[in-house]
Structures are given as structure tokens and as C-alpha cells.
Amino acid sequence: MKEQLVKFESEFSIDCVIFGFEAGELKILLIERKNEPFMDWLALPGDLVENDEGIEEAAERILHQLTGLHDVHMEQFHTFGAVNRHPRGRIITVAYYALIRIDSQRELKAGQFAKRALWHSVNDLPKLAFDHTEIFKTGFNKLRRRLSYQPIAYELLPEKFTLTQLQQLYEAILNKKLDKRNFRKKMLSYGFLKELDEKQKNVSFRAAKLYKFDRRKYSKIFQSEMGVDVDI
Amino acid sequence: MKEQLVKFESEFSIDCVIFGFEAGELKILLIERKNEPFMDWLALPGDLVENDEGIEEAAERILHQLTGLHDVHMEQFHTFGAVNRHPRGRIITVAYYALIRIDSQRELKAGQFAKRALWHSVNDLPKLAFDHTEIFKTGFNKLRRRLSYQPIAYELLPEKFTLTQLQQLYEAILNKKLDKRNFRKKMLSYGFLKELDEKQKNVSFRAAKLYKFDRRKYSKIFQSEMGVDVDI
DNA sequence: GCTTATTGTGTAAAAATTACACCAGTATAA
DNA sequence: TTATACTGGTGTAATTTTTACACAATAAGC
Numbered sequence: 001m002k003e004q005l006v007k008f009e010s011e012f013s014i015d016c017v018i019f020g021f022e023a024g025e026l027k028i029l030l031i032e033r034k035n036e037p038f039m040d041w042l043a044l045p046g047d048l049v050e051n052d053e054g055i056e057e058a059a060e061r062i063l064h065q066l067t068g069l070h071d072v073h074m075e076q077f078h079t080f081g082a083v084n085r086h087p088r089g090r091i092i093t094v095a096y097y098a099l100i101r102i103d104s105q106r107e108l109k110a111g112q113f114a115k116r117a118l119w120h121s122v123n124d125l126p127k128l129a130f131d132h133t134e135i136f137k138t139g140f141n142k143l144r145r146r147l148s149y150q151p152i153a154y155e156l157l158p159e160k161f162t163l164t165q166l167q168q169l170y171e172a173i174l175n176k177k178l179d180k181r182n183f184r185k186k187m188l189s190y191g192f193l194k195e196l197d198e199k200q201k202n203v204s205f206r207a208a209k210l211y212k213f214d215r216r217k218y219s220k221i222f223q224s225e226m227g228v229d230v231d232i
Numbered sequence: 233m234k235e236q237l238v239k240f241e242s243e244f245s246i247d248c249v250i251f252g253f254e255a256g257e258l259k260i261l262l263i264e265r266k267n268e269p270f271m272d273w274l275a276l277p278g279d280l281v282e283n284d285e286g287i288e289e290a291a292e293r294i295l296h297q298l299t300g301l302h303d304v305h306m307e308q309f310h311t312f313g314a315v316n317r318h319p320r321g322r323i324i325t326v327a328y329y330a331l332i333r334i335d336s337q338r339e340l341k342a343g344q345f346a347k348r349a350l351w352h353s354v355n356d357l358p359k360l361a362f363d364h365t366e367i368f369k370t371g372f373n374k375l376r377r378r379l380s381y382q383p384i385a386y387e388l389l390p391e392k393f394t395l396t397q398l399q400q401l402y403e404a405i406l407n408k409k410l411d412k413r414n415f416r417k418k419m420l421s422y423g424f425l426k427e428l429d430e431k432q433k434n435v436s437f438r439a440a441k442l443y444k445f446d447r448r449k450y451s452k453i454f455q456s457e458m459g460v461d462v463d464i
Numbered sequence: 465g466c467t468t469a470t471t472g473t474g475t476a477a478a479a480a481t482t483a484c485a486c487c488a489g490t491a492t493a494a
Numbered sequence: 495t496t497a498t499a500c501t502g503g504t505g506t507a508a509t510t511t512t513t514a515c516a517c518a519a520t521a522a523g524c
Contacts, residue, residue, distance in 0.1 A: 011243055012313075012324055051322060055313030079311040079326050081244075081287030090283060092244055092326075094311050164471080181473070182513065205469045206520040396502075413504070414482065437501045438489040471520070480511070489502075494495100 013093040014058045015046035015132065016074070017139035018066075020102035021156040025121045026172040027102065028136065029066065030128070031114035037087045038129035044136065045117070046093065059096040065111055067100065073155060074098040077142040078135070085131045097139045099155035122172075147173050151192065154213035162200055162208035163187065192218040245325040246290045247278035247364065248306070249371035250299075252334035253388040257353045258404040259334070260368065261298065262360070263346035269319045270361035274352070276368065277343075278325065291328040297343055299332065305387060306330040309374040310367070317363045329371045331387035354404075379405050383424065386445035394432060394440035395419065424450040 018029040030042045045066050049058040059074050074096045081092040108117035122140065127133055146152055153169050167183050187193060194214040199207040250261040262274045277298050281290040291306050306328045313324040340349035354372065359365055378384055385401050399415050419425060426446040432439040 049313070049324075052315060054315045055311065055324065076311060079287065079308060081281070081326065083284060083286045092281075092287065092324075094313065094324075162471090179514075180471095181515080184472080185474095186512090203470085204522050206471050206522080208471060394502090411483075412502090413484085416503080417505095418481090435501085436491050437499080438491085438503090440502055465524105467524080468522085469520100470522105471518105473516105473518090476514090478511100478513070480509100482509070483507090484505105487503090490500090492497105492499085494497075 011091055012049045012055070013046050013091055014049060014055060014062055015044045015093050015095050015135055016059060016062055017044060017077075017095065017097040017136055018063065019097060019099050019122075019143065019156060020119060021169050021172065022102045022104070022119065024168045024172070025123070026169070027119040027121050028125075029108070029117060030120050031066075031110055031117045033129060034113055034115050040115075041129040042120070042126060043129035044095075044132045045111075045114075048091075049094075055094050059094075059098075063098055066109060066117060068106065068109070069100060072098050072100055075142075075146075078138050080131060080135060082131070093135075095135050095139060097143060099152055101156065101158055144173055151190075151213065151218060160196060160198065160210040160212050162210060164208060166211075190218075191221060243323055244281045244287070245278050245323055246281060246287060246294055247276045247312075247325050247327050247367055248291060248294055249276060249309075249327065249329040249368055250295065251329060251331050251354075251375065251388060252351060253401050253404065254334045254336070254351065256400045256404070257355070258401070259351040259353050260357075261340070261349060262352050263298075263342055263349045265361060266345055266347050272347075273361040274358060275361035276327075276364045277346075277349070280323075281326075287326050291326075291330075295330055295332075298341060298349060300338060300341070301332060304330050304332055307374075307378075310370050312363060312367060314363070325367075327367050327371060329375060331384055333388065333390055376405055383422075383445065383450060392428060392430065392442040392444050394442060396440060398443075423453060 016029075020027045020029065029045060031045050033039055033041050033043050045062055047058070047062050047065075049055060053061070055076075056074070059076075060070075060072075063072055063074065064070055075098075076094060076096050079092060079094045083090060085091070085093075102119060110117045122136075125133070125136065128136065143152070147170070153166060153173075156169060157165060163184050166187065167178055167180065170183070171178055192214050193211045194217075196210045196212060198210045200210060201207065248261075252259045252261065261277060263277050265271055265273050265275050277294055279290070279294050279297075281287060285293070287308075288306070291308075292302075292304075295304055295306065296302055307330075308326060308328050311324060311326045315322060317323070317325070334351060342349045354368075357365070357368065360368065375384070379402070385398060385405075388401060389397060395416050398419065399410055399412065402415070403410055424446050425443045426449075428442045428444060430442045432442065
């Protein structure tokens with residue numbers, strides 16, 4: 001094998017599609033790039049992977065740097081490795097998505113390569129830098145599919161939420177209207193929603209009951225019913 | 233940024249879980265390693281990705297080198313990047329699965345790093361080299377899940393097949409018995425199975441009707457019904 | 465107390481899924 | 495030729511799940 005001397009540079013990166021839900025809209029976290037290439041464009045947050053770092057760790061690090069959050073469930077969904085996806089040369093990127101509760105109090109840290117970070121609705125996204133539009137679309141599709149067999153919606157909502165909020169979130173992700181009565185019937189039939197003795201506050205109309213997601217009941221019910229991911 | 237001089241070596245590889253179906257059993261294609269580490273162990277076929285090669289291309293190349301097949305549908309399912317997954321140092325691997333029709337006539341080429349290649353039932357796999365057991369399990373689970381919303385079984389069967397063969401394949405993948413009458417009713421109700429005027433030959437019992445998968449009808453029926461992977 | 469906006473609820477029809485058993489056809493052996 | 499062994503092929507009823515659909519109850523703001 002011929003030995004070649006090259007400037008060492010990590011050839012992989014992580015890109016993150018970070019979903020949040022606010023004001024009835026599904027949003028993702030984007031950064032505005034400070035440098036070329038794609039200066040001033042919006043892009044998915046991401047970074048190169050360090051040499052002594054696993055890819056899961058790297059994904060968590062990036063999310064933490066941006067939001068200050070720890071222990072958020074992230075899920076890898078695809079790896080993009082077309083030869084020319086990056087003008088700087090061959091960079092393979094592993095894409096993750098995360099679901100977080102948007103807290104408008106929390107300050108977003110843009111990091112050294114970005115002018116700023118912002119929440120942007122998934123509905124009227126402009127063209128993103130690199131192949132990030134494709135990455136986003138792929139991630140959004142995985143999220144949709146996953147919603148049908150995992151209770152991921154609860155990671156996007158505040159701890160206490162109303163059934164209407166839950167329904168709006170499903171509608172935002174699936175991009176279609178759902179029937180209110182059937183939706184509530186179905187959700188309640190699962191048995192892992194816990195009705196609280198509390199109601200919405202500060203609304204100028206009839207306040208709705210609050211619910212929370214009962215993780216314990218969920219795992220009891222679904223320990224092996226969804227049955228597909230069982231070990232072999 | 234400090235410039236470091238290092239011997240260049242690709243840091244990614246591709247590993248393939250190649251499924252086939254033969255004698256009522258689901259099998260995968262394995263190689264027996266010729267060199268250390270893990271000499272003589274069974275492993276998934278894989279290789280480093282060349283610098284001027286996209287990851288999809290690399291996956292196709294590996295499959296082609298092994299089986300001589302072209303144009304096989306491959307699907308990426310996960311990327312494994314734990315720091316210590318490979319004793320040689322940091323190697324991130326992108327895993328693909330492929331579904332092929334086992335043709336016992338076709339010779340398998342083991343390639344320069346393997347003593348031989350073989351089909352092995354998924355049911356009594358020994359421990360595989362590196363983290364390949366984990367990779368296999370992950371891929372098998374994805375295959376199962378995918379079976380429920382895509383007609384992938386047809387890629388594993390010969391062009392003409394009986395309903396019993398189709399059912400055995402489903403049973404092998406899902407690892408459970410299915411009811412014959414309900415299974416047939418359901419499959420036929422989809423409308424993309426074409427009944428042929430032909431029967432099984434050389435069997436020592438009543439010969440079954442042969443069917444084939446009608447790809448055209450399938451896409452007509454499911455153009456947007458499965459609706460989830462639509463563009464945004 | 466009137467208006468306005470949203471919550472919360474039930475039933476009937478249709479569709480999909482499940483459970484279940486026996487006769488028909490072909491090859492082989494007696 | 496007859497019997498045997500084996501697999502192919504078929505229908506119905508009960509249950510469960512999904513869908514479609516409309517109005518009274520409640521709270522806030524005026």
C-alpha cells in the first residue's frame with residue numbers, strides 16, 4: 001500500500017435535525033453560517049467528529065453546545081456520503097434527530113461558526129446549505145413513520161399538556177387534519193395518559209384538562225407488544 | 233489549526249447484511265476471515281470506502297465483488313461509530329442490507345481477505361467478528377419492520393413462486409406462524425400478485441399454482457397511499 | 465347576562481382482523 | 495389399482511378496529 005502524506009482532517013461530521021413544537025407549529029433549530037462556503041445561509045447544526053469521540057457522543061455534544069441540554073433522546077436516521085456533497089472534499093455525515101421542548105427562556109448559543117441560531121417552522125423552509133435540505137426531508141419522514149409506533153410526541157410537549165395540544169402536534173407532524181373524537185378515544189385507549197386534577201390557566205376560554213405521559217405505564221403495556229425490536 | 237502529518241487511511245468502511253432465502257430458511261452471506269484480527273471468524277462482508285467513491289457505490293461494489301450481481305436494491309440501515317469497535321483504531325462503518333435471490337449455481341467469490349464465503353441460516357449464527365453480531369441484529373430488525381409496509385419479500389423469492397413459499401418467507405422473517413387462509417386472503421387482496429397459468433414442477437405432491445409480483449400494479453396502487461415518504 | 469371561543473362527549477356503519485376444518489389433487493408405495 | 499401420505503386450496507362467522515359525524519357544557523370578556 002502506498003503511503004501518502006496528507007494534512008489530517010476528520011472526514012466525518014454529524015448533522016442534527018432538532019425538532020421542537022411551539023405555537024401549534026413544528027419547528028427545527030437552524031444556524032446562520034458565518035463563513036464560506038454558504039456564508040449567511042441557513043444550515044443544520046453540526047460539527048466534525050473528534051478522533052477520540054464516538055458518534056453518539058458527538059451528536060450529544062453538538063446538541064448540548066447549542067441548547068445547554070443534556071440527556072436528550074437522539075436517534076440516528078441516515079448517513080450521507082455522496083462524493084461531492086461538501087465543497088471542501090469528502091466528508092461523510094451521520095444525521096441524527098432530536099426532539100426537545102422549546103423553552104423560549106433558554107438562550108441558544110450559536111457557536112463559533114454561526115452568526116446565530118433560531119427556531120424555524122418546518123413549513124416554509126428556505127433552501128439550506130450543502131445537502132441539508134435533503135437531510136432534513138429524510139429526517140422528517142423518519143420522524144413521521146416513527147410517530148405511528150412510538151409515543152415520541154411526548155418529548156416535544158411540556159410535561160403537562162392538553163389533548164388539543166397533543167392533537168395539534170400529531171397534525172403538524174403528519175401534515176393532516178385528524179378527527180377530534182376519534183383521536184381522543186384512541187389516545188386514551190392506550191392507557192398511558194394520566195389525567196391530572198389540573199386545568200389550563202390564562203386562557204380566555206373554557207380551560208382544558210391537563211394530562212401527562214405515564215412512562216411507567218407505557219413500558220408495562222408495551223414491554224414486548226410492539227414486539228419487533230426483540231433480540232434474536 | 234495545527235497541521236499534523238499522518239499516514240492516510242480511509243476511516244470508513246461499509247458492511248453488508250445480505251439476505252437470501254433457501255429451503256424455507258432465511259440466510260445471510262458471511263465470509264470466513266483469512267487474517268488477524270479475528271482470523272477464522274465469520275464476519276459480514278465489507279470493505280473500506282475508497283476516496284473517490286460514494287458510500288452507495290461502495291456498497292454496490294462489495295456486493296458485486298462477492299456475488300457478481302449488479303443492480304440489487306440495497307438499503308442503508310445504520311452507522312456504527314463507537315470509538316473501540318475496531319482494534320485497528322477508529323473506523324466508522326455504514327451498514328447496508330440487500331435482498332437477493334439465492335442461486336445455488338452461482339459461485340461466491342470470497343475476495344482477498346477471506347478464505348471463503350458461505351450462506352448461513354440466521355437462526356443459529358455463531359458470534360461474529362468485531363461488532364458484526366450487533367450490526368446483523370439491527371439490520372434484521374429493520375428488515376422485519378420494513379416487511380410490514382413494503383413488498384420486499386419479492387426480492388428474495390424466485391420470479392415465480394407459490395403462496396406457500398411466500399408465507400414461509402414471511403414466517404422466517406417475522407419469526408412466527410401465520411394462518412394460511414388469512415395470509416392468502418390478505419396477500420391476494422392487495423391486487424399486485426399475478427396468478428400464472430403454470431404450476432410447480434418436480435414435486436412429489438399436488439403442485440401449487442405459481443404467482444409473480446406485478447411491480448407495475450404495485451406502484452399504481454401504492455403511488456401515494458403509503459403516503460409517508462412523500463416530498464415536502 | 466350575552467357573546468364568543470373552545471372543551472368534551474357517543475353511537476352507528478364499515479372495514480379489517482382473527483379463528484377455525486375439511487375436501488381435492490398428485491406422487492409413491494404396496 | 496388401490497391405498498397412503500402429503501400438500502394445496504377454500505369460506506364463514508365473531509370480534510375488533512376504524513371511520514364518520516353534531517351538539518351541549520363551560521369559562522372569559524364585554
